[in-house]
Amino acid sequence: MSVTTNAAPLKIAEPWFDEVETKGVADVLASGQLIQAQRVLELERAFAEETGLAQAVMVSSGTAALHLAMLACDIGPGDAVAVPDYTFVATANAVACAGATPVFVDVAPDTYNMDPAALRSLIEWMPAQGGGFRLRMIMPVHQFGLPAEMDAIAALALEHGLVLVEDAACALGSRYRGGKIGAWGRAACFSFHPRKVITTGEGGAVVTNDVALADRLRALRAHGFAVPPHRPELVEPGLNYRMTEMQAALGLGQMAKLPAILDRRRRLASLMTRALAGLSWFAPPQAPPHLSPNWQSYVGLLAERVDRTKVIAHMASRGIETRPGATANHLLKAYRDCPPAMTPACPVSAMLDARTLALPLHPLMQPADVERVADALRAYQAE
Ligand SMILES: Cc1ncc(COP(=O)(O)O)c(C=O)c1O
Incomplete structure (x- = not known):
């Protein structure tokens, strides 16, 4: 595209x-x-x-x-x-x-x-x-x-x-x-x-x-x-x-920049969550009160009906890189086919594997970049 x-x-x-x-x-x-x-x-x-x-x-x-x-x-x-x-x-x-x-x-569906x-x-x-x-x-x-x-x-x-x-x-x-x-x-x-x-x-x-x-x-x-x-x-x-x-x-x-990096990440993440509020088909990442993330990645969950490949292509057409979140390891060939796959079912992980989406978040971004990401996501026709 x-x-x-x-x-x-x-x-x-x-x-x-x-x-x-x-x-x-x-x-x-x-x-x-x-x-x-x-x-x-x-x-x-x-x-x-x-x-x-x-x-x-x-x-x-x-x-x-x-x-x-x-x-x-x-x-x-x-x-x-x-x-x-x-x-x-x-x-x-x-x-x-x-x-x-x-x-x-x-894994847990809210914290991954x-x-x-x-x-x-x-x-x-x-x-x-x-x-x-x-x-x-x-x-x-x-x-x-x-x-x-x-x-x-x-x-x-x-x-x-x-x-x-x-x-x-x-x-x-x-x-x-x-x-x-x-x-x-x-x-x-x-x-x-x-x-x-x-x-x-x-x-x-x-x-x-x-x-x-x-x-x-x-x-x-x-x-x-x-x-x-x-x-x-x-x-x-x-x-x-x-x-x-x-x-x-x-x-x-x-290391000398670490406090500033963490501060910028926290501010940008909170701006992103606010900018995405009310979007019915994208659930922003959760942070329960006892857990303070460093916002190393900003990974939300798409509704089941949304085609992630199309969302990624839509964002790319606006010059914005997005990616799937992490992987359900038990579905990977090396762990699926080999004896080590002595694993009970991991349905939540399989669901997250299919539906999570990472948005850009890094300390060189400005608040306007966050708005740009949120506007682009909102412009996607999820229905
Ligand atoms: C959870 C986790 N463990 C281990 C690694 C491996 O780190 P590295 O890429 O530095 O080898 C990564 C990231 O790449 C990771 O996200």
């Missing part, structure tokens, strides 16, 4: 960089020190302080963070990990790539997050299934930056002796009952992909209060060599998941 507007294209996400990041990266290039060094350390300190955890381990992506967390928690063959069905595939992939089995939990009642059912249902899998870990996702129901999920982890690791890829700056995200379990994993609130191009971090776990993560991200104060010997086979100094320079610039 052709673009029928002269207005600048509006992307779903765009990073906010300025001369701080430009100079930071140029300084790294001039120094010749490209791989993990002082800037990565500095970013780790800043990130630990921001999240309130004792240790932050910077890595090359959010996926690398999740994979390392699996390895460092000794998750492997024979283990099962409960993950929400409605998420980006990296969550389940990290489990599968550690040799373990992801088991999918349905792991449903604690469905998690309880899964925990009670799994032992009867046989198959030689033992549930060892719960990995909730704070989808689109809205915190999962952590009181209930952490209580289930405690009750059943399960390891808890948060996939906080989207949730830097979000709050649960006023508290920060990342301290509920043994570790939490963040992503700095360009669609996240801060970006290093690709990049990620694992945070934890467990110093021994952090040491192991640091060894595993650099081939398996122990880190100081331990002797620098190869303690176990590891990977190369290090963050570069260029990424860290971007990260340091982004």
Whole structure:
């Protein structure tokens, strides 16, 4: 469909960089020190302080963070990990790539997050299934930056002796009952992909209060060599998941902007919700009072009768990028056809997979851009 507007294209996400990041990266290039060094350390300190955890381990992506967390928690063959069905595939992939089995939990229709009642059912249902899998870990996702129901999920982890690791890829700056995200379990994993609130191009971090776990993560991200104060010997086979100094320079610039980024996102999201009020066929994202999202993405729900492909084409014809929300993992070929698909039904996730729509929301947008998005959506003839 052709673009029928002269207005600048509006992307779903765009990073906010300025001369701080430009100079930071140029300084790294001039120094010749490209791989993990002082800037990565500095970013780790800043990130630990921001999240309130004792240790932050910077890595090359959010996926690398999740994979390392699996390895460092000794998750492997024979283990099962409960993950929400409605998420980006990296969550389940990290489990599968550690040799373990992801088991999918349905989500709540209002928050799109792991449903604690469905998690309880899964925990009670799994032992009867046989198959030689033992549930060892719960990995909730704070989808689109809205915190999962952590009181209930952490209580289930405690009750059943399960390891808890948060996939906080989207949730830097979000709050649960006023508290920060990342301290509920043994570790939490963040992503700095360009669609996240801060970006290093690709990049990620694992945070934890467990110093021994952090040491192991640091060894595993650099081939398996122990880190100081331990002797620098190869303690176990590891990977190369290090963050570069260029990424860290971007990260340091982004961390300085974090309060302003979060503030802009919150204002724009609230404007968007107001501008879309009364639209019968698009339900804006919900944020119950005890959950404060960072508005990493603005994802609403289309009425069943609305053809999402046509809405996306309609918005594109006005120069506005929109996208489906996340994916129902149990419907993906790799998880549908393989033995790991030992999953109870996830009807809510399947519904969200078909009907969610992400609208542009990023800190370079102006209030007029929000109006433009809302006007374009309103102009779609849904009947
Ligand atoms: C929930 C979730 N987990 C993990 C990831 C993986 O992060 P990355 O793209 O940095 O590997 C993403 C995003 O991309 C995500 O949205």
